[in-house]
Amino acid sequence: MFNAKVKSEILKDIIDIISPLVNEIKLNITSKGISIRAVDPAHVAMVDLEVKSNAFEEFKAKEMELGIDMDKLGSIMRLSTAGDMVSLEYDNDANRLTVRIGNLVRKMGLIDTAGMPDPKMPSLNLPAKVVLKSSEISRGVRASESISDHLALSVNKDTFELFAEGDTDTVNLKLPKDLLVDINAPSKCKSLFSIDYFSNMIKPVKSDNPLTIHLGNDNPIQVEFDIADKKGHVTYLLAPRIESE
Amino acid sequence: MLHNSNNISKNQKKLLAVHKENSPSMCALCRGTKMLCGKSRCPVVLKFHSRDKVKPLIDSLKIGGSSPPSVFIGRYGYPKVSIGPMIPPLMGDTSIIDTPEMWLDKSLDDIVDFRSMLIRGTHTVDVFDVESSNKTVEFTRELAMSKNSVFTEAIFSKKPRGKIAFYDEVQPHGPSAPLKKFDITNPKYEQHIEKAFYDTDLKSREAIFNLYKDGVKISKIQKAFSVGAFGVRKHRRFVPTRWSITAVDSAIGENMMKNTKNYPWINEYRVYYHNQFDNRWAVLMMPSEWQYELIEAWYPNTTWNPYGRGISIFNSYEFYKGRKTYAEIGGCYYSARLATNELLNKERRQAGVVVLREAHPGYILPIGVWNVRESVRKALRGQYQKFDTLDKALMFVSQKMDIPLQRWIKNSAVLKNKLYQKRLEDF
Numbered sequence: 001m002f003n004a005k006v007k008s009e010i011l012k013d014i015i016d017i018i019s020p021l022v023n024e025i026k027l028n029i030t031s032k033g034i035s036i037r038a039v040d041p042a043h044v045a046m047v048d049l050e051v052k053s054n055a056f057e058e059f060k061a062k063e064m065e066l067g068i069d070m071d072k073l074g075s076i077m078r079l080s081t082a083g084d085m086v087s088l089e090y091d092n093d094a095n096r097l098t099v100r101i102g103n104l105v106r107k108m109g110l111i112d113t114a115g116m117p118d119p120k121m122p123s124l125n126l127p128a129k130v131v132l133k134s135s136e137i138s139r140g141v142r143a144s145e146s147i148s149d150h151l152a153l154s155v156n157k158d159t160f161e162l163f164a165e166g167d168t169d170t171v172n173l174k175l176p177k178d179l180l181v182d183i184n185a186p187s188k189c190k191s192l193f194s195i196d197y198f199s200n201m202i203k204p205v206k207s208d209n210p211l212t213i214h215l216g217n218d219n220p221i222q223v224e225f226d227i228a229d230k231k232g233h234v235t236y237l238l239a240p241r242i243e244s245e
Numbered sequence: 246m247l248h249n250s251n252n253i254s255k256n257q258k259k260l261l262a263v264h265k266e267n268s269p270s271m272c273a274l275c276r277g278t279k280m281l282c283g284k285s286r287c288p289v290v291l292k293f294h295s296r297d298k299v300k301p302l303i304d305s306l307k308i309g310g311s312s313p314p315s316v317f318i319g320r321y322g323y324p325k326v327s328i329g330p331m332i333p334p335l336m337g338d339t340s341i342i343d344t345p346e347m348w349l350d351k352s353l354d355d356i357v358d359f360r361s362m363l364i365r366g367t368h369t370v371d372v373f374d375v376e377s378s379n380k381t382v383e384f385t386r387e388l389a390m391s392k393n394s395v396f397t398e399a400i401f402s403k404k405p406r407g408k409i410a411f412y413d414e415v416q417p418h419g420p421s422a423p424l425k426k427f428d429i430t431n432p433k434y435e436q437h438i439e440k441a442f443y444d445t446d447l448k449s450r451e452a453i454f455n456l457y458k459d460g461v462k463i464s465k466i467q468k469a470f471s472v473g474a475f476g477v478r479k480h481r482r483f484v485p486t487r488w489s490i491t492a493v494d495s496a497i498g499e500n501m502m503k504n505t506k507n508y509p510w511i512n513e514y515r516v517y518y519h520n521q522f523d524n525r526w527a528v529l530m531m532p533s534e535w536q537y538e539l540i541e542a543w544y545p546n547t548t549w550n551p552y553g554r555g556i557s558i559f560n561s562y563e564f565y566k567g568r569k570t571y572a573e574i575g576g577c578y579y580s581a582r583l584a585t586n587e588l589l590n591k592e593r594r595q596a597g598v599v600v601l602r603e604a605h606p607g608y609i610l611p612i613g614v615w616n617v618r619e620s621v622r623k624a625l626r627g628q629y630q631k632f633d634t635l636d637k638a639l640m641f642v643s644q645k646m647d648i649p650l651q652r653w654i655k656n657s658a659v660l661k662n663k664l665y666q667k668r669l670e671d672f
Contacts, residue, residue, distance in 0.1 A: 039669065239669050
């Protein structure tokens with residue numbers, strides 16, 4: 001059983017977070033809330049998302065899994081406006097999810113979850129931790145996008161740095177301690193990442209909201225932030241590029 | 246979008262920006278279509294016009310012969326374009342002249358010889374005028390949908406002019422002349438095409454793919470597509486031959502790609518190799534999610550690198566999510582993509598594919614993208630070499646190709662992605 005009511009903004013945020021990575025997901029539902037964990041087809045990035053039941057206006061559920069096509073859900077949610085209340089109800093007999101926005105009803109066929117993997121979170125040792133406002137870093141990412149397809153992120157003592165290099169141009173963004181919320185780096189760390197993937201990970205974060213980054217040396221990056229008024233949490237993992245071989 | 250929708254590599258952006266200067270790579274980007282050098286006619290293409298092979302053909306105001314069948318839809322002046330039949334001064338079964346699928350065992354000279362006999366009749370129409378009662382429109386469409394060669398007579402208002410016409414995408418043809426009168430005898434429709442033609446609710450994309458699945462040759466589908474034989478009735482129109490070739494290659498490839506993306510990965514690294522018309526083709530398949538790239542290296546003195554002293558290398562690619570802009574290197578990208586998906590669909594497997602092409606100096610004239618499609622198909626019909634690592638597969642590629650491995654990698658987005666981008670399970 002699954003029967004919930006939620007503000008359309010929260011559902012839209014979830015779609016913006018998941019759909020750049022994967023189209024078909026397994027939505028895990030328990031009495032405590034919902035969660036999604038998925039890896040992109042190239043196995044380069046992972047998203048782990050949870051939203052607690054108290055983020056919903058109404059939430060009644062027993063443990064279950066729903067296979068959802070994010071494109072379909074996105075197409076119906078595009079018709080909602082801010083402030084709309086969306087109700088979600090699982091129809092057991094027809095194996096469909098009923099999405100209601102006002103008087104609009106979409107009955108959405110679900111996907112079989114049998115073949116879908118349960119990705120494991122790799123255990124990583126990422127020594128450096130930086131907390132910053134997403135607006136600080138997103139400018140650097142956008143500047144890098146036009147000159148290269150990858151960028152370097154590094155943490156050294158009290159400075160967080162972003163660097164990108166194209167054929168003729170370079171982009172550099174240095175954020176000293178006073179522009180960061182928090183920084184903790186026992187040693188110098190540096191890794192290289194695809195800009196496409198990385199920009200998709202920071203885009204869903206509202207500009208004033210804090211973003212936590214865990215970084216290592218030639219290791220994946222972990223990006224974390226809260227959603228749904230801190231009643232939900234997102235963790236992204238992105239594997240690095242390693243060019244010196 | 247995860248992957249760059251603007252897939253023009255930084256190198257190519259730079260090249261496109263400097264095309265006013267006569268850089269050696271200019272011709273490879275232009276291929277006789279964009280007039281980047283500022284001349285009104287392409288000197289590369291012109292060079293071949295001087296061959297005087299068609300003289301006897303252009304001395305008369307009329308021609309009667311067996312059309313393979315073949316038609317040509319021009320692109321200049323769109324949406325007012327010139328349409329019409331192509332007729333050789335030959336009788337009987339001439340189908341080979343317009344069936345590129347049968348040309349791989351021919352030499353370049355043979356192909357040019359028999360193509361140059363095709364006289365093109367022209368008649369200007371609006372592209373949407375497909376249902377016009379004008380006989381030339383009607384007969385041109387019937388010809389394009391015919392199964393076998395059709396006896397065709399044409400009377401021109403002027404003597405045919407021009408020598409051999411070469412294009413990058415389209416097969417070459419002979420001189421052309423404006424039509425005054427044109428008649429065909431007993432055309433018989435290809436039955437699958439006829440069915441799609443009468444289904445005026447069937448979308449052209451579906452029509453194309455159904456025909457392909459029914460085993461109709463791509464050159465036949467493309468011909469019928471170019472005369473607006475498919476699609477929802479009100480959308481039907483003439484499509485310039487050049488565009489129709491790539492439209493068909495791209496539509497069929499895209500359809501198969503949807504399947505490819507859901508199949509399990511291949512288990513090994515594979516390299517297929519084939520040499521055709523002094524073009525060396527190496528197709529590398531990797532156990533990964535679908536990603537695709539075509540890299541072309543043009544040697545000095547080959548078709549699209551006539552003035553350069555160095556080798557020009559160009560690439561276009563897409564990652565799993567596909568691309569939204571037209572491939573920088575043109576129609577050949579879609580021809581090779583179709584060929585690789587054909588194999589993967591047959592095996593029900595997914596792979597990352599890099600097609601490498603070295604055009605050596607023996608490849609002196611442009612003969613159309615069918616060459617790309619059929620050469621890659623031929624390579625993929627052959628035996629592949631199997632490797633357990635990418636390094637070993639690339640070593641084998643470098644034995645077959647002249648260009649050093651490092652240079653291929655430097656010019657390849659997909660190889661760099663595979664070599665440098667780690668996966669989560671690596672940690």
